[in-house]
Amino acid sequence: MEEQKEYKTLYHIVYLIISTLMSILLATVATLLNWGEWIVYVIAAMIVFSWYLHISRVVSNQTRMAIYTLEVAGLMLYYGSDPVSVADLPLVVIIFIFLSAINNAKTPVLILALIFPVELAYLIITGRFEAKPDTTMAMRLVLGALSIFSATAIALFHQKFQQVERDSRLNLEKQAITAREDNKIFMENISHELRTPINAVNGMSQVILKKDLDEELFNSMDSIYKAGRRLSDDISNILDYSEILTNKLQLSENDYEIMSVVNDISTGFIWYDEYDQLELAIDVKQDVPAILHGDEGKIRRILTLLLDYSMKDTTKGGLYLGVSSSPHDYGCNLNIDILNVGKSLTKDEIADIYASFNTSKNMVKGKNGLELGLVVVHGIVAKMGGFIKIDSPDNATSRIHVSFPQKVVSPRPTLVLKDAEKYKVACYFNQDKYVYPQINEIYKRIIENFKSIVGIEIYVADSLSRLKNIISSRSITHIFVAEWEYKMDPKYFETLSETYHTSIFAGKSFQLPNHSNINIFRKPIYTLSILNNLQALTPGQKDFQHSDEFENAQFNGMKALVVDDDALNLRVAREILQQLGMNVQTASSGEDAIERCNFEEFDIIFMDYMMRGMNGIECMKKIHEIRSARYKAIPIIALTANAVSGARHMFLSEGFDEFISKPIEVSRMARVIKKFYREA
Incomplete structure (x- = not known):
């Protein structure tokens, strides 16, 4: 619509410029041939009046064009009233016929086409031709008439062709609207038909997994549940992708707690066995407001899809998910950063990803087939008014940055630790064990951010001797070690656990001896879970996971x-x-x-x-x-x-x-x- 308005305005300007130049030329001819001063004043008045109408817009476009056409026709009739100049009239008439044809104006074309024959008839009837026109003059007049006839025929054919094209385009648009509506109904029906049996599979799997099962049966049911979850996610991707293509994606906004959203996402990735060897860290910065207003469901989808995409084809290395915010007048921009250590992208791969955002014919292609995840993320983020940026700074890492606006409901901090001064934490991570040194930076980010958020003292050791020195020289209350570090000297850490709150960051498959007092802190490492660990755990609590606060909820009597x-x-x-x-x-x-x-x-x-x-x-x-x-x-x-x-x-x-x-x-x-x- 805006493009059409701009085109109409440009057309009017071009028409006025050409008619103004022709009018000035006519005034010059009239002056040189002494046709009378009055015509010069009339032409000047007509030029001023035409430009006034254009600038002031006091009348509609259609009315203005009618006035312009009548003015031009009047000047042509005056110019052609001279027996000598009438032969030059066809050229001017043809110019304005084509100008009118461009604007798909049929009536002005017909009016302009009649000017030359009317002028000839006038000259013949009034006897203005003083003598019979010579052969050259006669040929010019005939050629002029034929030229105007041909120009009029071409103009009318062009207008007819344009009308057919417009009707065809409108018909296609109507068909597209109908197809989109049919597609919406189809997607609603297919969503219902596919999700109903998946609901039964996932729902009953969850129910059975809560029962007392032997290990083999539990693993089988767990596999069924995971397969159902995966299939459900794939169906959601297809539905979202279809809505993005048809511009039907809608946002449903409400107040939400970002920490709760991130916690649910981190909990969901614990049950992926294939990622057990990955170093996965999730970090929420201090500047993120506790309560935001936006589409919570879509933000969950963004986080899930980003993690899922980043973890595919990555069995070794590490992954960092950081959530931060930047304040703005409308609230804030919520920023999501993914650092993937162990999965780099070439320039061509990055170019292919960006290309997939801008056309329905391309999708991100992975080893296991077509990937819709990033395309869906881009569509959702664009709908929210944000953007996505992807790069690969070296041959071992890749980064994804997503940012979109959100309204702030409560700016209070997301993490608070009471009596923070009572806590003194020692962490032991051997930096030499990692294939990728960038993983050390991931854990440094987590530790430094947590330290700045809650204000506790944290001492980091990169060797066992350094850890022993920290413990002997500081009043340590809690000790965190990684799985590999524990395995190097389990007896030492079991002894420590008798005096200090000791926790191990470990994968899903890691198990401690039955008599151990050490807490298992299941990956991914997450700032909220560390806080809960500090506040809630007591020695001997074997398995601390990123618990969902509603997982074991009870509503007795309801x-x-x-x-x-x-x-x-x-x-x-x-x-x-x-x-x-x-x-x-x-x-x-x-x-x-x-x-x-x-x-x-x-x-x-x-x-x-x-x-x-x-x-x-x-x-x-x-x-x-x-x-x-x-x-x-x-x-x-x-x-x-x-x-x-x-x-x-x-x-x-x-x-x-x-x-x-x-x-x-x-x-x-x-x-x-x-x-x-x-x-x-």
Whole structure:
């Protein structure tokens, strides 16, 4: 639309410049041939008036063009009224015919085409030709007439062709709009059809993994759960990619705690066995506000996709995820930095990645096939008004920097340690063990940032003798060592654990002897988890992981109703809610749910959206119409496999209190329930 306005303005300027030059030329001819002074004044007035109309815009574009055309036609009629100059008239007429044709103006073309024959008729009828035109003059007049006729035919054909093209383009645009709408409906349906069985696989896997299983069965169920999670992520990537291509990606903004988001992400990467040998560190800087306002779900997707992309094809080395912020008038820019040690990128690979951001025909290609992760990240970040930058400073590392604006709700610090002066920490990392020296820089970043955030004393040793010297000369309260360092002298560290709070940074497979007092601190290393370790751990607590605060939540006494027309989905939801300590009943249709609500009271309702017969929205509204104060305000949560962008906003606008997408994650469901637990 803006381009069309600029084109129209430019066209008017060009038309006025040409008509002004022609008018000045006519005034000059009139003066030289003594046609009268009055015509010079008329021409000057017409020029001034035309430019006034253009500058002031007091009338519409169409009206202005009509006035310009009439002025030009009048001047042409005057110029052609002389028997000598009439032969020159066709050239001027043709110029303005083509100018009018460019603007797709049919009426001005026809008016201009009639000027020459009208002028000839006028000269013949009035007898202005003093003598019969000679052969040369006659040929000029005939040629002029034919030229104008040809120019008019070309102009009209051009306009017709342009009209056909415009109609075709409009038709294609309508088809594209229809196709996008059809695609949206298709993606919603395919999302529902694919996520429903995945929900059953993931949900029941989570339930079974909580039971007392032998090691072989546990590992098998764990593999099923991981495969389901991976498939669910791949489907999400495809859906997001489709929405980015069709410009349907939507943001659903709310207040969120960035530390909680990062903690959930770090927890999720513990169960990837293939990354057990990677040095993974996650760091949140002190300048990041505690509570921000933005699309929390999309930010989780960005973090997950960045880590997932960076960890693929990287089995050795290290990975650093840093989250920081920079203040602005609108709040802040949230910055996410990935440093990948052990995975470099060539200039051609970086160029291919950037190319994939700008065309639907290219995607990032990895060893295991097409990668949508970075393309989706770019699409989400661009929608948020941010950017992504990728480089590879040397042949051993690569970096990804993402930045996008967020509103600040609470600027208070994200990490606070009470009585920080009481803590004195000794860390032992042997820097010589790493293949890539850049990994040392990763841990230095973590330690220095943590030290600056909470204000505790941290002493770093790069050898066992240095550690012993620190312990003997300082009043140490806590000791952190890495897995490899512990294995070099386990007896020494077991002895230390009898006096000091001692923790080991270790991978998932590492185990301590049964009698050990040392705490296992599972990778990835994360500043929040270190803080929790300092505040909460006591000697002998064997396995400290990045716990999800909702993983073991209990909502005892809370009565829930689950509504879904799929029996397997009902079973999954019932099992998960029962594990959370809730009293659960189920309904297989909207009508069944309404009937139950008329005779029983519930504290919370989980409602599937896409049910046969009465859908979830209709059922939710009818439940709120029940003549009971409880049901007018009862929280009703949309449970749906529709995970397309904007789904949450749609459900909340319809009247649902919250939205949970399938496949259901226990921690996500517990997080939602907690919002309404006190009210219940």
